[in-house]
Amino acid sequence: MNEQFEVIKSTGEKAPFSLKKLKASLKKSGASRQVVEHIVQTIANELYPEITTAEIHNRAFALLKKEQSTFASKYKLKKAIYELGPTGFPFERFVGQLLNYSGYTVEVGQIVQGFCVKHEIDILAENSDCFILVECKFHSDKTKKSNVKDPLYIHSRFSDVQKLWNGADDKKLLKEGWLVTNTRFTADALQYGSCAKLFLLGWNHPKDNALKDRIDRFGLYPITVSTLLTKREKDFLLSRDVVLCRQLLGDRFFLDHLGVSDTRKKKILEEMKMLCTLNNMQDAID
Structure with missing residues (x-):
């Protein structure tokens, strides 16, 4: 060879x-x-x-x-992650589900008052200890990286919300700000995130705990990985907030809404079940 x-x-x-x-x-x-x-x-x-x-x-x-x-x-x-676009909203739902299965209670698309102004927050997540504020940056172009402007902007919003939030006595603390992208970060973005203590989660960052690793660890594959569902069917399911294979297993009635035959439905559900039980995943060639 x-x-x-x-x-x-x-x-x-x-x-x-x-x-x-x-x-x-x-x-x-x-x-x-x-x-x-x-x-x-x-x-x-x-x-x-x-x-x-x-x-x-x-x-x-x-x-x-x-x-x-x-x-x-x-x-x-x-490739399936890119197919969650082009608006980026299904990607926010997908990230929300990753957090949900990691032990967080998740709210997507919240308006939160900051010290200076109100902010529309992609994801507000709560666990037994604290709240975290999560912003998602979806790129439909696989060559595009999130540069330093993204964490700079997200950190300023997080700081404004945290200043007011943590001044209240009746709330759990807002402890962390996250920026999640489906691609990669530039070196400057990573350096700023580390310095500002803003958690950056990308396709291959941080090492061994990146987006691809988390998907694999929990078996949380997006429905767009399916080789049996058509694009029309995937778009229909995404529009109903069904972003994970395991969600379709629980909400299989959507396949009836799509008019899927019993024979084909059985094959699709078998594929979904297999994807939820296999624990390894593919890293992109480049």
Whole structure:
């Protein structure tokens, strides 16, 4: 197998093809070692100069889908997060569900009075100890990172709300401000977040506890990972605030509203159940 090929990343940059990274991403889909080796061998034999990571991902996805749809679904996780757009509101609901399953009571889209002005807050979350204020930054462009302007803005809003909030005697303290994005942060954004004590959660940050890790840990896959639901069906479910596979398992009557046949409904629900029970996930090739 030749690892000397250069691939074109989504940013347009060139990078050496990494056999190790491809194998790791395939393993995390839940596929067996034999399936992984077969797919790696197939893709390695098909490489050509300046192939894109998107082309490699699409080929791996197609090969995984032939083996089992749930492998393919998990492999496309990063793409599925982008499909929660373009408005970003389903992403806020999705982040809210991640917090809910992490032990928080969550309210989405709240108006909160600050010391100076009122603020529309994406997510206000409460646990047994305190409240946290969460703002979400959704990017439909996978090459776009959240730069330092985002944490600067969020931190100023958090500080204004916290100043008034923590002056009251009858409330739990508002202790943390969070900024959550579906992409990555620039170095300046990370530096400011660390200095200002603003928690930054991105696709690959912080290490081992990033957005992709949390999704995997709790098995909280968005419905957009499904290979069986059509785009129209996904859009319908998202418009009804059904953003997780496990939500659809609980609210399966929505499939009747969509006119899904009993045979197809059974296959969809089997896919949802498999996705909720498998505990590994795919990291994007780049």
